[in-house]
Amino acid sequence: MDINTDNQNKRHCAFCLKEIQGNEIKRCGKCQARAYCSRECQVDDWSGKGQNHKLWCDERVCEEDIDWDIRIAEGKGLGLFAKRDIPRYTKILVDKGYHSRKEVPQPLLESLMPHSGSLAAKWDFNNMYSSEGGENLGVRVSRLNHDCNNNATFKYIPDLKVFIIVSIVDIAKDQEITIQYQSFNDVSKDAKYRNVRLMILNEKWGIKCQADCVCRDKAVRLRIEKAHQVDKVIPSLLKFAENDIKAKLKVIDDNIEVIQELGGCPISLIRPYYDGFQIAILNQKTVPLSTKYIDKLIEYSEIINSKHSEEHKTFLKYKENPRNHRNYCLKNI
Numbered sequence: 001m002d003i004n005t006d007n008q009n010k011r012h013c014a015f016c017l018k019e020i021q022g023n024e025i026k027r028c029g030k031c032q033a034r035a036y037c038s039r040e041c042q043v044d045d046w047s048g049k050g051q052n053h054k055l056w057c058d059e060r061v062c063e064e065d066i067d068w069d070i071r072i073a074e075g076k077g078l079g080l081f082a083k084r085d086i087p088r089y090t091k092i093l094v095d096k097g098y099h100s101r102k103e104v105p106q107p108l109l110e111s112l113m114p115h116s117g118s119l120a121a122k123w124d125f126n127n128m129y130s131s132e133g134g135e136n137l138g139v140r141v142s143r144l145n146h147d148c149n150n151n152a153t154f155k156y157i158p159d160l161k162v163f164i165i166v167s168i169v170d171i172a173k174d175q176e177i178t179i180q181y182q183s184f185n186d187v188s189k190d191a192k193y194r195n196v197r198l199m200i201l202n203e204k205w206g207i208k209c210q211a212d213c214v215c216r217d218k219a220v221r222l223r224i225e226k227a228h229q230v231d232k233v234i235p236s237l238l239k240f241a242e243n244d245i246k247a248k249l250k251v252i253d254d255n256i257e258v259i260q261e262l263g264g265c266p267i268s269l270i271r272p273y274y275d276g277f278q279i280a281i282l283n284q285k286t287v288p289l290s291t292k293y294i295d296k297l298i299e300y301s302e303i304i305n306s307k308h309s310e311e312h313k314t315f316l317k318y319k320e321n322p323r324n325h326r327n328y329c330l331k332n333i
């Protein structure tokens with residue numbers, strides 16, 4: 001990745017987030033991009049106390065003040081903005097996920113919205129829930145604003161205890177980097193969820209989607225409904241999958257196509273590609289068909305789970321030897 005490290009005379013310490021200037025700035029000796037205010041902060045960030053930079057140093061994850069910065073986002077408070085053109089599928093930010101209010105350094109939690117709220121209110125307002133990791137809060141993640149037409153997505157990786165933010169389209173210099181707090185185009189979520197999301201966005205964060213917002217578009221909603229119907233069928237395909245595998249893979253391919261049409265990102269494509277792999281390996285004759293699914297699964301998982309995650313390592317094992325998977329050739333037809 002092309003990283004411009006020239007003339008960065010104002011930075012933020014990557015561990016304590018303090019603003020630093022000139023001689024105060026100490027850079028990671030290896031990547032020369034990550035900045036610290038002190039040796040102590042560098043040591044803490046290298047380990048799991050911070051981002052675990054020893055894992056990410058070679059990957060050239062984007063850095064604050066070089067690739068993006070925090071500025072006023074009109075009508076929204078602060079937000080993250082691109083300082084250069086950021087191509088699709090770039091790792092914009094890897095942020096330590098704090099698992100409880102008490103873990104978050106107090107001044108950092110204090111700086112977050114709602115400005116007049118208690119620490120408990122700030123925790124409730126900014127933590128992100130995931131079924132794999134429960135509630136976690138990323139201090140830099142908490143500065144990302146919502147947009148239904150988002151250009152980035154986020155995932156919490158439980159074994160690495162970090163959030164990862166990835167661009168899902170090319171982002172131009174000075175464009176705001178946005179995520180969806182509650183997504184409208186996740187077809188794996190049921191209709192009830194999609195119907196209450198506008199209420200949650202409004203009641204929890206005071207965000208009102210305008211009438212012309214993409215999430216209110218009738219044609220888009222109908223397409224999501226159709227995609228949801230296909231998605232609902234998939235668990236049953238996995239249950240009785242020793243025969244008619246090609247027909248079942250056609251359902252998966254249709255599901256993938258429609259998710260792509262809806263602007264689905266790696267995070268929503270991982271599941272159908274995994275389903276395709278699981279179905280293809282149920283019958284020895286169709287095992288070769290699994291390659292296309294596992295290859296894409298690995299590609300997307302590296303983008304959003306990262307190659308350091310246990311999940312990614314498991315997918316690599318399945319590629320090397322599909323027999324590692326419990327579904328492998330239960331029945332030879």
Ligand SMILES: C[S@@+](CC[C@H](N)C(=O)[O-])C[C@H]1O[C@@H](n2cnc3c(N)ncnc32)[C@H](O)[C@@H]1O
Nearest residue numbers: 075076077078113142143144145146205206207
């Ligand atoms: C998690 S914070 C995001 C960072 C925040 N802007 C800040 O200054 O720290 C969520 C709050 O940001 C603002 N916000 C986020 N997305 C918005 C949007 N699309 N429109 C208006 N306000 C938004 C709302 O005040 C929301 O309650």
